[in-house]
Amino acid sequence: MSLEALLKDSKNLLILGHQNADPDAICSMISFMRLYKELNPDGNPQLVADDISRLSNQVLQIFAPETKVSNTPESGHDLLILMDTNSLFQLGSSLQKIPSNPSRTIVIDHHEMNPEVNLIAEHQILYDNRSSTCEIVARLFSDLGIQIDANTANLLLTGMIFDTRRFLYADLQTLSTAIELIATGADYNKCVKSLLIKPDKSERIARLKAGGRAKVHIIGEWIVAISKVNAFEASACRGLIDLGADVAIVGGSPSKNVVRLSSRSTKEFYEKTGVSLGTDVMEPLGQIIEGQGGGHANAAGANGTTNLAKALEYSAELIKEAVEGKPSSYEGNSKPEVV
Ligand SMILES: [Mn+2]
Structure with a gap:
């Protein structure tokens, strides 16, 4: 089953990010939820992470203040997406026990391969040569022919800036994707600023x-x-x-x-x-x-x-x-x- 078919087929989608979700996790989760809603306007997506980093909260307030990320999933999802992690352990103690069916689980991640992933999910979108999950999600939009709006472009670029350490780790593909997002309407300076935080x-x-x-x-x-x-x-x-x-x-x-x-x-x-x-x-x-x-x-x-x-x-x-x-x-x- 293709990604498109899986998403169109799902009524209740559960999108999970790793614990202490960083800006790459949070921004890729929200962007992916929007991609799902484009394919499946009647679908009911839910974003869940054990907790969210202080910096991610700041990014959320700037770019998606209306978006709710919960720490307890509602029951009854028919499709599970794991984002920015490829291990259940990384979900944190409460979420790693969520019942999952490998044929109805998709992992989207850029971390080093984890053999356990084959037991978790039959559907894998894994690129360990990419520096962020947001970059992978940006590519999914273009592969599926879905237009990225300016706000989603801001989210994706922010996640990329965070995980590349402001493009310390980047290659032609990463920089091309960043430029495309800016051309789509992302505000580079605003994204950089959203990641600046003063400690207490x-x-x-x-x-x-x-x-x-x-x-x-x-x-x-x-x-x-x-x-x-x-x-x-x-x-x-x-x-x-x-x-x-x-x-x-x-x-x-x-x-x-x-x-x-x-x-x-x-x-x-x-x-x-x-x-x-x-x-x-x-x-x-x-x-x-x-x-x-x-x-x-x-x-x-x-x-x-x-x-x-x-x-x-x-x-x-x-x-x-x-x-x-x-x-x-x-x-x-x-x-x-x-x-
Ligand atoms: Mn990441």
Whole structure:
């Protein structure tokens, strides 16, 4: 059955996006709903996502304030569309249990192939060489010969701008699609602006405090910033990386007997040193703060109850040992230099 036939045949369409739906998910869902309504004016579509990111809410308010995205589906859909994800897990805990029939499920996505997708859906519109789901949906409009209105063009372009990081990841096809959307009526500047968001004041203050309190260690060719702040530790780490650190470690003790550590590193740091913040740094620090630590190579954390100052001090030594212990070009002194 073709996509067109499936959509024309469906009375109650359920369109699902991944949890904490980002602008690519939200914009592709709304645009696809409109494509469905063009083919099937009497159809009843529903948009559902576990939750919506703060940025997506802003985009919604600007371009589609009347559109409702719910977090609980009504029962009785006869066709299910999964957008901007190819795994049920990504839907979040409540939505992954939605009963689905693979012959009545379509997945539209651009992420890396997931073998599970063959069990979920018989109908797949998957292009892992495209940088956004919105780009795929724009192409579906033209494949089906359906005109894109200016507002839908704005939504699709906004999703593309978000997922390409303002066209950092783009090729001829992506840029051609963007130009077509602008020619159709999308307002590029308005789309870019819809994606600008200021963090909450308290978060910005935490980031600034972390910058002011940062101790800077030079370990070989790397700059490691270590700081202390009692809220938004992860955001403070990202702030320190934005300021120029290769590795950022931020700890806080928001209340008695609570110690939290967060860390981030650049992709380059991990690629060149092989040092994983999760196993090499946060796991041992978790023991020092009498709790637990772990995470990914470039982003990790630990939660415990005590010894914040000791843990922060030790973190520089751990990074130094890890950098020296792994293959790297570093030949430095034995103590990390503080500048
Ligand atoms: Mn996406």
